Amino acid sequence: MKPSFVRTPLSLALCGLAAPAVAADLDVSVQIPQLDVAEYHRPYVAVWVEREDRSVASNLAVWYQVKRGGPPGAAPAAGAPAQQAGGEGGTKWLPDLRQWWRRTGRELTVPIDGVTSATKPVGEYKLAFSQGKAPLGELAPGKYKLMVEAAREDGGRELVDIAFEWPAKARQELKASGKSELGAITLGIAP
């Protein structure tokens, strides 16, 4: 008992020292704001990393109505026939995330493991990504933008971006904020 008690802080410290060479982290926090509207639908949200030429380095998260109008897990895709059983298909509003759709969405088949999930209620959501692991993948050194886009049925659309350099030299916390469909967006990057 005693040796392990001593060893634990030591191994944690070693871990911390070794971290820069092993894995860089990218943490994203997305706030879906409370809106005072008569008819509220949860927004569709896409989070991705854009290169300087605006091409997409990685798709981090897409929240849409996965189960609408079809059996779970068989939601229609950007590139697959939609609607079973007379439903409209939850992908119907994906093109409303119009920047995401233009840059990457229209070429994808959803759902995507580890990227797509159901829409979320009002709140703050923390997402953690690691270099070399899906969905972030291997991000080459360079300048990027974190893009967060939200579109809501019977509501508006908003795009918030945060520029960052990868890999970070030191731990950084970058902030931006939406005005209508998105609240505070935080990007934490660790070397």
Place this chain on the structure above:
Amino acid sequence: MKISLKACAFGSAFALLLPLAAQAHKPWMEPSKTVLSVGQWVTVDVAAATVPFIKDHVGIPLDNLVITAPDGSTVPPENAAKGKLRSSFDLQLNQAGTYRIANNNTNISASWTEDGKPKRWPPRFVQYTPEAFAKEVPAKAKDLKVTQVISRLETYVTAGKPSEGALKLSGKGLELAPASPVNDLYAGEEATLLFVIDGKPAADVEFELIADGSRYRDAIGETMLKTDKNGALKITWPTAGLYYLSAAVTDDKGEKPAKQRRSSYAGIFEVLAP
């Protein structure tokens, strides 16, 4: 009087029947959306009016409507109806890629003077046949002009990623070339549309560009643009919305018995906010 008024209205609506007259009424289409995901429906209005997208004149018959799917096959419209002020139909986008919706026509028409009065043939919606032409058009009429008319009215809608499979050329008349980004257009960005005539670059052709919403402006606000020597038309879209792009080229390449040829293109494009 009533009949002649009607004939005048319809004649001008279908410039293909009045090749030498000014094109007073423009044929147009209005797709409900052009950038969609697979499985979604679009609905399209088809009409002719003095100003594009204004429903105040006549619906165009959909007999010549050809919808080409991304794989190059032809798909039928659903709920097609000829309306008083506009015709319409629905289309479900079951394939991924770009669909071309076209209402094209090729015809031969004649105009001449008889007893001091202008005459024309064929009447509205009547297709040229050599037999009817020989019967109806006097061979030695005064001021006889015989013109072949090739008219294209097209719009494009895309499910998922844009593709070029539906944009194959016929090689006849003025056409949009497949490499054009028909459903990848954004306000404030420059797009290059490529045009060909008989399959070759349509150089120095003047196009007219009209944005939707002219009813709520003081002026139609048309912009004149010209293709370069490679048939490339560069457009920087000022705002998001629907646009009507049209041009007509007159030459002497008409098929017999026509001498002249009038080849027209009208395309409807949706431009999105970036």
